[in-house]
Amino acid sequence: MIRLDRSKFNTLWLALRNALGVALPLGIGIASGNPLGAVAIATGALNVAYSDARDPYAQRARRMLLWSFLGAFAVFLGSVTGKYHIPAILMAGVWAFGAALLVSISTRAGDLGLNTLVALLVFATRGALSPKGALIAALLVLGGGLLQTLLALLFWPVRRYQPERRAVGNAYRNLANEVDPYTDAQVQSALDKPSQEVQETLSALGQDHSLEGERFRLLFDQADRLRLSIYLINRLRSELSQEELATVDVIEMRQTLDALLELASEILVAISECLQGRGTEEQTAQPAKLQALLKEAQSYKNRADVPLANDVASAADVLGGQLRLVLQLAGHTSESALEALAKHDLALPWKLRLASSVAILRANLDLDSSAFRHAMRTAVWVAVADAMGRGITWQRSYWLPMTVAVVLKPDFTTTFSRGLLRLIGTYTGLLIATVLYHVLPHSAVSELLLVGIFTFFMRYIGPANYGVFSIAISGLIVFLIAITGIPPSEVVLERFLNTTAGGALALVAYVLWPTWERKQVSEVMADMLDTSREYFRAVADRFGRDDEELEAKLDRTRDEWRRTRSNAEGSVDRVGSEPGVSSQKVDCLTSMLASSHAFVHATMGLEAGILQNPPQTPPEAFRAFANDVEFTLYFLAAALRGSLSASTTLPQLREDHRRLVEARENFSSLDEFVLIETDRLTVSLNTLREQVLRYVGE
Secondary structure, three states: OOOOOHHHOOOHHHHHHHHHHHHHHHHHHHHHOOHHHHHHHHHHHHHHHOOOOOOOHHHHHHHHHHHHHHHHHHHHHHHHHOOOHHHHHHHHHHHHHHHHHHHHOOHHHHHHHHHHHHHHHHHHOOOOOOHHHHHHHHHHHHHHHHHHHHHHHHOOOOOOOHHHHHHHHHHHHHHHHHOOOOOOOOOOOOOOOOOHHHHHHHHHOOOOOOHHHHHHHHHHHHHHHHHHHHHHHHHHHHHHOOHHHOOHHHHHHHHHHHHHHHHHHHHHHHHHHHHOOOOOHHHHOHHHHHHHHHHHHHOOOOOOOOOOHHHHHHHHHHHHHHHHHHHHHHHOOOHHHHHHHHHHHHHOOHHHOOOOHHHHHHHOOOOOOHHHHHHHHHHHHHHHHHHHHHHOOOOOOOHHHHHHHHHOOOOHHHHHHHHHHHHHHHHHHHHHHHHHHHHOOOOHHHHHHHHHHHHHHHHHOHHHOHHHHHHHHHHHHHHHHHOOOOOHHHHHHHHHHHHHHHHHHHHHHHHOOOOOHHHOHHHHHHHHHHHHHHHHHHHHHOOOOOOHHHHHHHHHHHHHHHHHHHHHHHHHHHHOOOOOOOHHHHHHHHHHHHHHHHHHHHHHHHHHHHHHOOOOOOOHHHHHHHHHHHHHHHHHHHHHOOOOOOOOOOOOHHHHHHHHHHOHHHOOHHHHHHHHHHHHHHHHHHHHHHHHHHHHHO
16 A cells, blocks of 8 residues: 555656546636536547557557547546446446456556546536537537647657566577687576666566567566576586596587587577667578587487487577577567567467457456456446435536446455545545635636646556555646636545545445455466366367368367456456565466466467468377376366366476477478477476476475
């Protein structure tokens, strides 16, 4: 409640342009003598301001335009149903359900859905409007949203995740500096603690489950695993340096390892440069060089006359798989790559889009979904609060259901802290507004400036603490309404009464069903691994088989994974807000989410490849690989559920993949995607295995 998370501060320019988007129409409206219409436009700009961010412009434009039109539609519906109590209450409940269900997509989507619900509630109680009047109000709100979108797209082309790029890029640069095959001082520790810079920036990614955010999390985790792999190769080099082993083959093997480490250092530097936006032409030749060295290392395998030959081949193979993955991940973090990936994703069938909002929402229309249960609870209590507000004589009673909607969250801890912060922040904001009203001269200019200042601080510091946000939004609303000619003294009292009643109602509602997420998170994560296993099995069965029954199974298992994935994301986000849960556990859970996401992303790539070019019956090596993948996921889920024997014996997936590569002559040239996607599967699942066992050990 008292933490001010600086990593969540917005930029000064973002806060300033959002404040301008709200203040500009107010200034024009005051000057032209139409403050009421100006307030409607400012309301639209304020709602859409929450969807402004620092991501690529195309993504930002699509999101802000979508919420501009959704907000206008909510205003229209609220305005035309407002005077009819029963339809208005039902509409509020239905819209609350949809807004709350958006949490299954992302926290941001849930917040934006909440904003449209607020718009519907406000305009539903501001007075009876004809369809024409409702349309005019909706168009004014839409105009404000479009103005805010225009400001967000015109200026300052900011690159998102710049701190993360710098921190993770520096981590790869530092690791590259340590990898020197011509000195014995390299990578003395198998696992160094990450720098404070890396820890702070990755901490900011804790609740960012977007594809971009999770790529940086995966890059960080793979840097950790690369250090371990390089440490192992250095140990093998040291053992091969013994004089009694100085045969021609051993010397050649050591030279191969030297060349591999030298190339690894070059690749790590290239990744660092790529993350910093400074790509080089040499990067395109590195995968071919890597493949040649790995082939050379594999040539020593199973040679009885060469000590440690199998160990060297295995260690080189593991390092090669990790380097291929991080090269791909780093290449997908640039602005142009993100846009290309988005276009590629849109070209796929919607059910195979990893981040498909429609697919996620459909999968969460199930009572087993925590997002669905939260949506049901929100819908019922918002409708109850709206009915209570309409049944009392208080003015502006829409603040009562609005407060219930804002405070109610999927978990008890966040609801409780958010409820208290909402009340404390509202009271403080109203007190500040009252003092300013009596101290500053009464004029439209002073009220306009205060609206701009409160909006600025709400968008700049508000994301870092909900209490600060509540202070700013309370002061903002007081002076926004004052511009329409209503004395702030009336607004302060009305907001105080309605917010108190709404906050108390939300807290009472959740006390009826308190939950502690820490008791459930392991089971929720295990469920996600189970559905990942079922989906992978269905994809593996797709080889050489094409029938309606299997297609239905693929759709079902894919939807099941999306539902459990949403549950897992929400569970991890909620457990991080509970007292007594260490940051190490939360970081480990977040890393597990990223690795499991990478695993399913590769599985979807396998399915997409099969759809485009249906392969024939796969070689026996693929069946062995698929069985071991399922076996690994099964026992990792068992480990999360407390099985003590789950981690004793797990398959060597890298060896399975090596046998798959050796059997490549059984694949056609068009089936190369199988080797690529199974390589990604191997790295992501081996990473997930380490993370799960570390989490269980803690």
